[in-house]
Amino acid sequence: MIKKDLVVLTVDDDIINLKLLKSMLLKNPNVKEVIEAKNGSDGVGVLKTRNDIDLILLDIIMPVMGGIEMLKIVRADENLRQLPILVLTTDETKKSEAFECGANGFLTKPIRNDELIKKIATVIV
Numbered sequence: 001m002i003k004k005d006l007v008v009l010t011v012d013d014d015i016i017n018l019k020l021l022k023s024m025l026l027k028n029p030n031v032k033e034v035i036e037a038k039n040g041s042d043g044v045g046v047l048k049t050r051n052d053i054d055l056i057l058l059d060i061i062m063p064v065m066g067g068i069e070m071l072k073i074v075r076a077d078e079n080l081r082q083l084p085i086l087v088l089t090t091d092e093t094k095k096s097e098a099f100e101c102g103a104n105g106f107l108t109k110p111i112r113n114d115e116l117i118k119k120i121a122t123v124i125v
């Protein structure tokens, strides 16, 4: 990871996953803050109040608003079009749809710390 003071938005309906991601991310000295959202709607809400997000880690299957829908909303927003988004899911079949909707990368759960950091380095410069 090159950029310092990263602010990461994690969006997942599974609280355990959110906690796990947060602890993994905060082990990296370049990560300044991890913001948690429990579904796509919550995530979009965070993006309306914060303009300092550097990266989104996004689950696909969530109640209220799933990851694909959130991707579409973010990519339709002129100010957020370039924001790096990594999709994290157990469902490999969603991979092509996620990329079509503008995801920058894809990781299959369970997430391993070294894989996560490597993947983040491919989208954050």
Ligand SMILES: [Mg+2]
Pocket: 012, 013, 014, 059, 060, 061, 062
């Ligand atoms: Mg989920």
